[in-house]
Amino acid sequence: MRGFILRRLGVFFLVVWLASTVNFALPRLAPVNPIRQRLLQAVSQGGAAKTDMEAVVAYYEAKFGLDQPLWKQYLNYMWDMARLDFGVSIANFPARAIEIILRGLPWTLAFLTVAVLISFALGTLLGALIAWPRAPRFLQFLVAPLLTLSAIPYYLLGLVLVFLFAFTWRIFPLGGGYDLSEMPELSLSFVASAVRHSVLPALSIILSALGSWALGMRGMMVTTLGEDYIALAEAKGLKGSEVFLRYALRNALLPQITSLALSMGTVAAGSVVVEVVFGYPGVGTILYQAIQNFDYFVIYGVVMMIILSISAVTFLIDVLYPLLDPRISYERK
Amino acid sequence: MAAWLAGAISPLRRNPQLVTGLVIILILVIMGPVGMLLVDPKGAKVGTAIPDLPPSAEYPLGTDTHGRNLLPVMLLGTPQTIKIGLLSGAIGLGVGIILGFVAGYVGGVVDNIIKGAADVLLTVPGLLLLVVIAITVKGTVTVNMMAVVVSILAWMWPTRTIRSQVLTLREREFVRMAKLGGMKGPEIIVQELVPNLLPYLASSFVGAVASGILASIGLEALGLGPQNEPTLGMTIFWALRYTAVLRGLWWWWGPPIVIIVLTFMGLFLISAGLDQIANPRLRRLT
Numbered sequence: 001m002r003g004f005i006l007r008r009l010g011v012f013f014l015v016v017w018l019a020s021t022v023n024f025a026l027p028r029l030a031p032v033n034p035i036r037q038r039l040l041q042a043v044s045q046g047g048a049a050k051t052d053m054e055a056v057v058a059y060y061e062a063k064f065g066l067d068q069p070l071w072k073q074y075l076n077y078m079w080d081m082a083r084l085d086f087g088v089s090i091a092n093f094p095a096r097a098i099e100i101i102l103r104g105l106p107w108t109l110a111f112l113t114v115a116v117l118i119s120f121a122l123g124t125l126l127g128a129l130i131a132w133p134r135a136p137r138f139l140q141f142l143v144a145p146l147l148t149l150s151a152i153p154y155y156l157l158g159l160v161l162v163f164l165f166a167f168t169w170r171i172f173p174l175g176g177g178y179d180l181s182e183m184p185e186l187s188l189s190f191v192a193s194a195v196r197h198s199v200l201p202a203l204s205i206i207l208s209a210l211g212s213w214a215l216g217m218r219g220m221m222v223t224t225l226g227e228d229y230i231a232l233a234e235a236k237g238l239k240g241s242e243v244f245l246r247y248a249l250r251n252a253l254l255p256q257i258t259s260l261a262l263s264m265g266t267v268a269a270g271s272v273v274v275e276v277v278f279g280y281p282g283v284g285t286i287l288y289q290a291i292q293n294f295d296y297f298v299i300y301g302v303v304m305m306i307i308l309s310i311s312a313v314t315f316l317i318d319v320l321y322p323l324l325d326p327r328i329s330y331e332r333k
Numbered sequence: 334m335a336a337w338l339a340g341a342i343s344p345l346r347r348n349p350q351l352v353t354g355l356v357i358i359l360i361l362v363i364m365g366p367v368g369m370l371l372v373d374p375k376g377a378k379v380g381t382a383i384p385d386l387p388p389s390a391e392y393p394l395g396t397d398t399h400g401r402n403l404l405p406v407m408l409l410g411t412p413q414t415i416k417i418g419l420l421s422g423a424i425g426l427g428v429g430i431i432l433g434f435v436a437g438y439v440g441g442v443v444d445n446i447i448k449g450a451a452d453v454l455l456t457v458p459g460l461l462l463l464v465v466i467a468i469t470v471k472g473t474v475t476v477n478m479m480a481v482v483v484s485i486l487a488w489m490w491p492t493r494t495i496r497s498q499v500l501t502l503r504e505r506e507f508v509r510m511a512k513l514g515g516m517k518g519p520e521i522i523v524q525e526l527v528p529n530l531l532p533y534l535a536s537s538f539v540g541a542v543a544s545g546i547l548a549s550i551g552l553e554a555l556g557l558g559p560q561n562e563p564t565l566g567m568t569i570f571w572a573l574r575y576t577a578v579l580r581g582l583w584w585w586w587g588p589p590i591v592i593i594v595l596t597f598m599g600l601f602l603i604s605a606g607l608d609q610i611a612n613p614r615l616r617r618l619t
Contacts, residue, residue: 030469
């Protein structure tokens with residue numbers, strides 16, 4: 001077990017190292033280093049921040065300039081990454097990129113965790129029920145609409161939801177993270193306002209992810225229900241609910257958890273665009289604004305932070321997996 | 334000839350999913366060139382119509398804030414978006430075939446590296462890596478460049494599927510017979526393995542096309558697409574940029590969403606149909 005955790009930890013660091021190396025290498029492989037170009041452009045635009053920007057350029061040149069050998073630039077870069085120092089925001093100088101990102105990260109993490117957990121739990125249960133012969137018949141008719149919903153990318157479903165529930169029927173707010181009259185603090189009214197603003201973005205992820213979870217679970221459940229131990233459990237006269245929960249559901253659940261770990265990256269990427277649609281104050285919106293301003297340090301920083309978070313989550317799921325399935329041991333043969 | 338045709342059609346008749354999917358995609362692809370005969374493609378350019386008009390007899394899908402006639406924009410954009418998908422799917426499948434066969438056939442360290450790389454990349458939020466690439470190679474992006482950028486992350490599923498299939502096929506009797514018969518590695522791959530894998534290859538291709546389209550629309554919605562060419566994703570980007578939803582301009586973002594959903598449903602049906610050919614046991618489930 002310890003060997004497995006260590007190996008899995010190795011993979012985690014490998015991913016983070018590779019991602020930061022890509023971030024380092026790409027601008028330097030381009031014919032014209034876009035970061036340097038953008039910084040020089042910021043200086044030439046002048047204005048009040050001119051002298052500040054000149055300081056940034058001087059700092060950047062000292063660390064990553066052509067007079068520095070490549071390996072030294074690389075070590076400098078890696079050292080910065082290890083301390084989560086992504087540099088300064090070019091568009092919102094003198095704010096540091098990490099400060100801007102940390103402002104959005106709690107929003108994104110909270111919103112994403114809740115949305116993924118709800119869609120996973122609901123979808124899995126629904127899929128199990130659809131395959132269960134003694135469940136109500138009407139559940140069968142859910143398959144087609146669920147399939148249709150899962151064919152829509154999250155953010156496009158989000159657009160439709162805003163139009164219906166916010167623009168036309170005015171049940172939920174049009175966008176943003178909380179009412180502007182609220183102060184961002186831990187008060188009841190602020191939390192209520194934040195939750196109200198998160199319903200539609202979360203719903204767009206839940207509705208469209210529900211289908212794939214349900215269909216995956218249905219397939220696994222059909223296979224599991226054909227197993228001999230289910231027949232035996234029924235023959236023993238166990239209650240239907242007990243066979244369903246303890247014999248069928250539990251065994252069919254395991255591959256679902258593997259796909260949960262595999263899908264985290266896709267979900268995170270999709271939610272970035274969902275945030276843009278809703279103007280939700282998370283890292284997705286920060287990324288969008290940074291792209292419009294060619295704010296390179298913030299862009300690379302957001303990407304690194306999301307990759308870091310997702311890698312940590314998949315690491316956790318993989319390490320906790322043996323607890324759910326005692327048959328699996330990660331000892332090397 | 335008639336008998337041959339009947340032979341080719343009869344598996345299709347037993348596979349309504351595949352047929353429906355193919356018909357949907359075909360209609361979407363043909364729609365553009367056929368529609369161009371009836372509608373002036375110049376209307377897709379900025380400033381050729383009065384802005385923000387709802388659908389009418391003159392502008393069946395209305396116009397956007399830039400003064401584009403949205404009907405020709407859709408007719409021109411749909412094939413472009415599908416083209417991005419097909420190109421990136423082809424590249425992804427090509428790379429997947431090579432890596433999958435090498436990994437499955439050579440095995441050992443090579444297999445570990447290829448499988449490890451695919452697994453690791455699958456868990457990374459791909460769209461974000463593409464954002465980093467697209468923002469770094471900025472400048473005028475073309476539809477073909479989009480396809481290449483998107484294909485960078487389209488090879489993992491094909492590689493995994495093909496690798497695992499090669500692993501099981503490798504041990505089968507007919508492959509052993511071919512070896513005994515004196516066939517060389519590449520010959521065995523081309524003559525014995527590939528024909529058996531065709532349904533899997535087709536299904537991986539469809540999957541890669543879908544993920545390519547999805548990634549390209551995501552990139553475009555973030556503003557990293559071809560600014561000068563009408564695609565479905567760019568239409569979504571402009572609609573978001575000019576807050577079309579809050580201004581009630583549903584005809585701006587509605588049609589691209591409908592077309593995108595139809596595209597994904599068509600691709601999904603095709604791949605489900607192909608899965609049934611590849612794995613007859615699935616028929617029991619549906």
